Amino acid sequence: MRLWENTIRRVTPYVPGEQPKGENLVKLNTNENPYPPAPGVIKALKEFNTDGLRKYPDPAASVLTEALAEYYGLKEDQIFVGVGSDDVIAMAFMTFFNSQKPIRFPEVTYSFYKVWAELFKIPYETPALREDFTIDPADYHGNTGGIIFPNPNAPTGVYMPLDQVEEILRNNQDAVVMVDEAYIDFAGPSALSLLDRYENLLVIQTFSKSRSLAGLRIGFAMGHPDLIRALNDVKYSYNSYTMNLPSQILGAEAVKDRAYFEKRVKQIVASRERAKKRLAKLGFTFPDSQANFIFVTHRKAGAEGIFQALKEKQIYVRYFKTPGLNNSLRITIGTDEEMDRLFEELERIIKEV
Amino acid sequence: MRLWENTIRRVTPYVPGEQPKGENLVKLNTNENPYPPAPGVIKALKEFNTDGLRKYPDPAASVLTEALAEYYGLKEDQIFVGVGSDDVIAMAFMTFFNSQKPIRFPEVTYSFYKVWAELFKIPYETPALREDFTIDPADYHGNTGGIIFPNPNAPTGVYMPLDQVEEILRNNQDAVVMVDEAYIDFAGPSALSLLDRYENLLVIQTFSKSRSLAGLRIGFAMGHPDLIRALNDVKYSYNSYTMNLPSQILGAEAVKDRAYFEKRVKQIVASRERAKKRLAKLGFTFPDSQANFIFVTHRKAGAEGIFQALKEKQIYVRYFKTPGLNNSLRITIGTDEEMDRLFEELERIIKEV
Incomplete structure (x- = not known):
């Protein structure tokens, strides 16, 4: 034994x-x-300064957050980057879902939400979808420890119109609401336009789908500077250097080519x-x-x-x-x-x- | 409010x-x-197949574990890779330090051990160094929830001879003993030679120092296949794709050039x-x-x-x-x-x- x-x-x-x-x-x-x-990514790879690899990468990944801020019309302190959106979402669960009340996400959805909730011992509830696979916003009204849902949802691909996303936000001012927009670029408008009005909104996106960079592992969250600061504090508290140099440089190039x-x-x-x-x-x-x-x-x-x-x-x-x-x-x-x-x-x- | x-x-x-x-x-x-x-790293960058970046990377990072197995004369199932040795050690804490008994590490040592122990709510004890900055192996005899120490230690640079490392292992058969060899390549022999005799030994190394690749974020652990399987199970249970394609390909090239x-x-x-x-x-x-x-x-x-x-x-x-x-x-x-x-x-x- x-x-x-x-x-x-x-x-x-x-x-x-x-x-x-x-x-x-x-x-x-x-x-x-x-x-x-994008061609800029290919060019940056060919011209890569390999000597730079011997040094630790910028822990703030500024070259990437600057490019994202520019693209989305935000300030740099509204953007958090991580090693794929899985890393970003897991970090966000750890940072924001610390209530005694259960968080809520759809019964049919991205399978890792349940995994992270269990890993971090976060209680959760999973309302069923409607018959037509849509999410009923009324299932997400108030009294929760937090909310996360993908828009469009996975694996259904169904997009929730922005007025319904806002309905969920309006009814959840006391907890953080995360909208996982991994597929948003193929769908309707992003919840980004709601950031000004809802300080508790975190919008999460990825480079793995629309930006053809699944191989680099880049995800990011956008939100109020207080949310972003909290995410960075948690991240820096236990691992300062996660996003490597190629991801920072090539990721920035991908963003620049609109x-x-x-x-x-x-x-x-x-x-x-x-x-x-x-x-x-x-x-x-x-x-x-x-x-x-x-x-x-x-x-x-x-x-x-x-x-x-x-x-x-x-x-x-x-x-x-x-x-x-x-x-x-x-x-x-x-x-x-x-x-x-x-x-x-x-x-x-x-x-x- | x-x-x-x-x-x-x-x-x-x-x-x-x-x-x-x-x-x-x-x-x-x-x-x-x-x-x-190494020159092979530079060559691989210039010849990088950028189209490969659109796809998810191999979650097992086989090209890298194969190169490491070959270099260290181990089997592939004895090697676990992560995003820097910080990622590897944090994962190892989560996987192996689940006893009620406190784990033990030196009072003066790498500052993140304490951070991870607190993050994962692992009780810990920190024996003082001797006056001359050496670790007293007797402080690490038995009845622990696990042990970790760097060899050479940080920030002192002091190397513990292998017979003393073995003394610690001999007196700790009931918990996992981790030797963090971030700086071993500049010092004496590695604890790798003890792997055959101690199934509870995990040796952790990094590409950030001796391999000039801090910018890529690559760390790895070597040990008994049962330890490596447990690490992979925990990793896959909540994030499958962490090591990106450039790290896998360039890391393998760095290892090949002895x-x-x-x-x-x-x-x-x-x-x-x-x-x-x-x-x-x-x-x-x-x-x-x-x-x-x-x-x-x-x-x-x-x-x-x-x-x-x-x-x-x-x-x-x-x-x-x-x-x-x-x-x-x-x-x-x-x-x-x-x-x-x-x-x-x-x-x-x-x-x-």
Whole structure:
């Protein structure tokens, strides 16, 4: 018997999504951007001052927060950056969700909220979605330890109009409300415009989807300087240097190129709308996604069967075994060429059912 | 009154060390390597496949763990990597220090151990060093919730011979013992050779000092596969993608070039030994450092005064205001040219006392 094993923390290990490798595969399973990062990112890599790598990076990541402040018309002290939005959200849970009252997030949503709440021993409640997959703002009125929801929601892709987001804020002045806008650039307006009126609003975004930089791990939060200061205090209290030099420099370059960003987002949105038509014709139903993915259910063919059949043809989509989700597939929007290959295979698979 | 402020976690914000910018300055304050990273790192940057950045990085960072396994003659399942050794150690605290008994680490040591113990609510004890700044292994015999100490220790630079490290392990079979070897490459043999005999030993190292890559944030832990699995389970349970693509690829390149690594370490050790002679002549006393820094006290001149006078000349060394340390300076070993500039200024400053 090895006594030292008694002190090991026991957790349910999460198995990260498949990252298949190969030449001819179509990867539509992790909501990555099918287009490369902005040309400025590529240029900065080629011109990178490698000697700089020997030194610790700027703990405040100023070059990046400056670029973000400029882009979003905010002050630098309204922006917090972290190693992916997972890092930012986990830090925000630790910093802001310290009430005895339960926090609230949707029953069907990003699966890590529950994980972090349990890790930090934060009580939580999870109101169900409506039949049509929308969030009912009335479920989020008052008396909570805090609120978080993605907009658009995951894995449904459903966008909540800004007046409903504001309804939630108006009814929660006593706790921090976080809007996780990982997919907002493919959807309607951001809650950023509400920052002036709601000091307890934290808006969280990422470079992993619309900015084609999942490989760099960059997420950020925007909010009142008091919220940002609290986040930085918690971060600096236990780990000062987390965001490495390449992320700071290349991330800043990605933000500077507004034209490239807007062009790519427009392309993906066009491909998504085209995909909706094709998928409907193929017999799929889906909530009206405003993200870079569509959450589809087929009228006849089972999701797991389609998932396996596509995988055999080197096309990867996302299948969740979770009850309630296990008859659906989440399909990331790729290039039109990738989507055409998907439609072709889907047509064949569905004919055979 | 803003009620939402009540739920904010209150911490003592840590102020990260100075990262001064400028052309002609000599930076000897954060134990960075004065030499650039290996040529392979520079080449990999120039040839970087930027399209890869749009995808999530390999959560297991296999390219890096493979390179480390090869270098240290271990199996891949004996290696865990994280975003700097701070990330690795914090994760290890969370994973292994879950006993009711206090953990133990030296009173004078790396200041973050105390921070993490408090953050994770781990009880701790801090035995004092001996008069000569050495750790007494007898203070670390048995009945603990776990042990961590740096070897060489910080900020003293004192190395504990391997038979004493083993004495601590022999007397602690019931808890995990972590040896934080951030500076080991400049010192004597690593505790790695004890891994075969002690399944509860975790050896932690970093790319920030000897490998000239502080800017990438890479740390790693080596130990029994059961320890590494437990670390990965905890990590994956709440954040799957932390180490970004540049760190994985460039880190692997740094490890592959053994000759360059050994050459640079040898140069720094030679400069350190040369510095010891010069500093002794200037009237400084110091424990016999085996790290890439020397912790010096002057017989007459006060540390804070020297610190300020050097700073005026654009030479940055580290001054700790902590009682017990506040009459000393920690000087990082730079190039011989940088050290000569330091000695010149020190000579002038000390004459004026």
